[in-house]
Amino acid sequence: MNVNIMNVDYSTKIPNNVNLGEDRQVLKALEGWHPGYMDWWSDMGPEGFQQSLVYLRTAYSVDPRGWAKFDYVKMPDYRWGILLAPQEENRVIPFGEHYGEPAWQEVPGEHRAMLRRLIVIQGDTEPASVEQQRHLGKTAPSLYDLRNLFQVNVEEGRHLWAMVYLLQKYFGRDGREEADELLRRRSGDADSPRMLGAFNEATPDWLSFFMFTYFTDRDGKMQLHSLAQSGFDPLSRTCRFMLTEEAHHMFVGETGITRVVQRTCEAMRAAGIGDPTEIAKVRALGVIDLPTIQKKLNLHYTLSLDLFGSEVSTNAANAFNAGIKGRYHETQIRDDHRLQNATYPVLKLVNGEIKQVDEPALTALNMRLRDDYTQDCVKGLLRWNKVISTAGFDYKLTLPNVAFHRAIGEFKDIHATPEGVLIDDATWNKRKDDWLPSTDDGDFIASLMTPVTETGQFASWIAPPKVGIDNKPGDFEYVKIET
Numbered sequence: 001m002n003v004n005i006m007n008v009d010y011s012t013k014i015p016n017n018v019n020l021g022e023d024r025q026v027l028k029a030l031e032g033w034h035p036g037y038m039d040w041w042s043d044m045g046p047e048g049f050q051q052s053l054v055y056l057r058t059a060y061s062v063d064p065r066g067w068a069k070f071d072y073v074k075m076p077d078y079r080w081g082i083l084l085a086p087q088e089e090n091r092v093i094p095f096g097e098h099y100g101e102p103a104w105q106e107v108p109g110e111h112r113a114m115l116r117r118l119i120v121i122q123g124d125t126e127p128a129s130v131e132q133q134r135h136l137g138k139t140a141p142s143l144y145d146l147r148n149l150f151q152v153n154v155e156e157g158r159h160l161w162a163m164v165y166l167l168q169k170y171f172g173r174d175g176r177e178e179a180d181e182l183l184r185r186r187s188g189d190a191d192s193p194r195m196l197g198a199f200n201e202a203t204p205d206w207l208s209f210f211m212f213t214y215f216t217d218r219d220g221k222m223q224l225h226s227l228a229q230s231g232f233d234p235l236s237r238t239c240r241f242m243l244t245e246e247a248h249h250m251f252v253g254e255t256g257i258t259r260v261v262q263r264t265c266e267a268m269r270a271a272g273i274g275d276p277t278e279i280a281k282v283r284a285l286g287v288i289d290l291p292t293i294q295k296k297l298n299l300h301y302t303l304s305l306d307l308f309g310s311e312v313s314t315n316a317a318n319a320f321n322a323g324i325k326g327r328y329h330e331t332q333i334r335d336d337h338r339l340q341n342a343t344y345p346v347l348k349l350v351n352g353e354i355k356q357v358d359e360p361a362l363t364a365l366n367m368r369l370r371d372d373y374t375q376d377c378v379k380g381l382l383r384w385n386k387v388i389s390t391a392g393f394d395y396k397l398t399l400p401n402v403a404f405h406r407a408i409g410e411f412k413d414i415h416a417t418p419e420g421v422l423i424d425d426a427t428w429n430k431r432k433d434d435w436l437p438s439t440d441d442g443d444f445i446a447s448l449m450t451p452v453t454e455t456g457q458f459a460s461w462i463a464p465p466k467v468g469i470d471n472k473p474g475d476f477e478y479v480k481i482e483t
């Protein structure tokens with residue numbers, strides 16, 4: 001066994017723990033891709049701040065106990081690298097038709113196309129989110145938040161590298177072509193958009209950013225978890241390491257929303273407002289009212305639900321049977337891991353009503369992963385609602401019904417209220433601004449988005465974090481903005 005497997009080699013142009021130094025062909029292919037990546041970063045990465053020193057963490061090992069070190073880095077100098085979790089000895093395929101067979105170290109020929117497609121779809125989301133967030137730097141509510149945004153951005157860039165490595169190393173010429181395409185598509189572009197809906201939406205303000213990192217990055221977490229189960233070992237190892245970075249993105253979202261909710265509650269209390277639905281009064285305090293936060297939550301949660309695809313899907317069944325994509329925490333589930341005769345309850349539209357119907361568990365895998373996702377989402381809501389109730393307000397943030405505001409799956413052709421009551425088009429059109437952010441809501445939030453760049457200062461609408469990044473004090477200069 002290679003003793004350096006845990007440590008990252010920074011002697012090559014592309015930091016890595018996969019022995020790229022001895023894999024000349026792949027190293028050359030990646031070095032050939034590098035200039036295109038840097039062009040993409042300068043065109044589509046964060047707007048401004050490219051010459052600023054940002055207090056970023058960089059991975060130097062994949063040991064979960066101490067993999068990162070913090071230092072001031074200019075973003076274009078960030079060392080994007082190829083980092084895989086250590087190879088598990090004697091790992092076997094944990095599900096599907098190949099259950100119990102040794103994990104593949106090379107691409108299984110029969111499943112090549114499916115595997116490539118899943119890697120490309122995952123890869124496409126990574127640069128997309130950087131593109132969606134590129135304008136946010138100029139309205140950051142603090143240097144702390146600015147730094148977190150950039151940390152998320154450079155790591156999404158690294159996740160693109162992670163997928164591109166797999167394409168370049170294991171898929172030959174068509175892998176190289178796909179790697180180039182990943183730099184060509186653009187979020188929201190009319191002619192060559194990113195592949196998935198939520199990744200073509202705008203992220204117009206910082207509340208959206210926090211909602212995105214809470215809800216949409218969490219979809220990423222679920223997808224990475226299922227791919228981390230993959231019988232194709234290099235994919236599994238790549239995803240396992242990506243998950244350690246992803247945790248920070250969701251931390252940014254969860255604590256970001258907590259801080260917004262907290263600030264709103266503090267301001268309402270100080271002003272003696274007892275009813276959180278008195279929107280105009282609350283807004284006059286320069287904070288975001290809870291009903292508007294609920295609308296943003298409704299939007300980002302439902303856009304993220306769509307990322308799971310159709311509830312009933314033969315593609316999902318095929319990927320599972322093939323040993324390519326497993327379930328969330330597959331190895332911890334107690335069943336036969338083949339699911340040939342199992343069923344799973346799926347929410348469907350039956351004669352104009354939302355009903356639970358038992359479907360073959362294999363075709364219901366998207367639904368199952370989505371259920372796991374929803375359970376994972378609830379944790380944040382409990383925390384936010386605790387802040388609200390502790391402040392003495394009678395108001396609860398909730399997840400809308402899965403039939404509400406959907407563009408994919410069972411409920412894409414109907415309208416429903418957030419409570420799951422089916423309604424007609426006319427009612428939807430009349431009420432939708434009560435449930436989703438309206439132009440007015442967007443304008444109000446935009447009016448609050450003025451940048452705060454003094455150390456230790458925060459915008460009016462958000463509370464400071466409880467602790468700093470890397471345990472730094474409150475007035476730490478997380479970004480040294482060049483003037």
Ligand SMILES: [Fe+2]
Binds near residue numbers: 159220
């Ligand atoms: Fe990512």
Ligand SMILES: [Fe+2]
Binds near residue numbers: 217220249
């Ligand atoms: Fe992420």
